[in-house]
Amino acid sequence: MRILLGVSGSISAYKSLDIARGLVKKGHEVKVILTEGALKFVVPEVFTYLGVSDVYKAQDDFVHKNVLHIDLARWCDVFAIAPVSANTLSRLAQGQASDLLSSVFLALEPHKNTLIFPAMNTNMLHHPFTEKNIEDIKKLKTLNNLFVSPTDAGILACEEVGLGKLPNVDEIIEIIPTMIKPIQSADQKTILVTTGATIVPLDPVRYLTNSSSGITGYYLAEAALSMGHKVVMIAGAHSTAKLNLYSKHPNFKLLRAKTVEEMKDAVHSHLNDADLYISSAAISDIEFDVSDSKIKKDSMGDSLKIKPATDVLKTVLEKKSAKLKVVGFAAETDPSDSVLNKKMQSKPVDLLVGTKVNNGLTKNQEVTGFNADFAEYRLLSPKGFTYEGILTKKELAHKIILQFFPPN
Incomplete structure (x- = not known):
């Protein structure tokens, strides 16, 4: 399976390395898109060492000879973003195309699933703006191609306790390959x-x-x-x-x-x-x-x-x-x-x-x-x-x- 993994600027971004490695070990071809925020937490070369085919940065659309966001949207079988920060969630909910990740999100063909795994501070998660963004983006479920994962509860990086943790890495690695088909369909049993x-x-x-x-x-x-x-x-x-x-x-x-x-x-x-x-x-x-x-x-x-x-x-x-x-x-x-x-x-x-x-x-x-x-x-x-x-x-x-x- 061809999996496109997006990584945004959450402290949980370091876990994306284990997600990528786990997917590669399962035999999947993985490419990675890093936002500007993600680059504050992870180094692109590490993904390559772990077996990822290609790693792209936020503005690589402008240095690629083809239309990169279209190429990647066509290439992948499923688009998973883990973690999704509050900032990236806001941009996706507003339909912005301000970088490579958000452009791919808009260019993805309707039959392909986008899987969103939020991770942020509890107060940020429960802020009315964030809750509204989650509500708005879930409306896209009418296309039957969007999944927003619940977050886990526990001790966060900021030492607060509550919801906002990225789901267990093993859960994400298991879920992504099982979501190549439409989330809802007439053929579903x-x-x-x-x-x-x-x-x-x-x-x-x-x-x-x-x-x-x-x-x-x-x-x-x-x-x-x-x-x-x-x-x-x-x-x-x-x-x-x-x-x-x-x-x-x-x-x-x-x-x-x-x-x-x-x-x-x-x-x-x-x-x-x-x-x-x-x-x-x-x-x-x-x-x-x-x-x-x-x-x-x-x-x-x-x-x-x-x-x-x-x-x-x-x-x-x-x-x-x-x-x-x-x-x-x-x-x-x-x-x-x-x-x-x-x-x-x-x-x-x-x-x-x-x-x-x-x-x-x-x-x-x-x-x-x-x-x-x-x-x-x-x-x-x-x-x-x-x-x-x-x-x-x-x-x-x-x-x-x-x-x-x-x-x-």
Whole structure:
């Protein structure tokens, strides 16, 4: 992807070096525009050392043989400005073309997104002029191509505490590549995903869970967002923190659920709006009669009473609308034909993803499927098996989304 990164004169400008480096490491081609203010905080040559293709200064439009702001607007797939100072925000909101950065902003083609990441003192952020500028620039959302990120709260460079911090660098690095498609479009779908492990309480001290990390959900979100879709992610309480990196994405919603019932309630509260439901979570199939106090050893005996837990996927299929497509996951130590066909017959989904797993805790067996970026999969549709083999979880995520929503 070709990413144009604008940097303005905020104290957070030094973080743009890490943003540029992170994007380059992910394989993207990056060019940088520095405002006059940015040059007070960062040196152009450092960006070049970090792998950036080209670095431009505020008035380079006048020393370039072509019309540089037009060339750059045509070249990029997405235009991200991080950080955006109060001064640069004001110029953008007023439609000024007083330097290279603001000229590119005006010259950008309507289908390309501009991503704005403000960073400034709390009082400056809340000043009526700044709030008005943010309000004015957000009106451009009618073009479906502008995103203004919320700021973070914390201790600022001026030692005041409050909103105004640039979002976490890792968040910005994750969000930018997933926003090449229009923020809103007629082709946009809503994808509801469960991921990670549920928790089954035994008493106030003990509980049962499993080794699912939720990393499959992270890659499903990355794939779906990159294709321009909306994602509602319902994750187990202990699922990977990488899901939080998309928390500011305009098309991403994250909810955490501890128990099976919490996950079921969250799923059904979002089911009516979904076009695709992907049940990738490792949801427990058993529950205990929960004790209100810690069960003492001498009263445990040699067994614990269990009962079947609610089958969340089954409840979804019972209420499935005509438009909803459903993907089920089956984590098995032996995802054989008979095992997967039996599951497909009992819960007829549009796609069943059989995953070979082992937590490695029995008989010194190798860990497979869990806490890894790849696994052995068998994909079963109502017409038969469509794929068998090893895939990275990133590859699996793209394969699933594209099967239901191929590009036009």
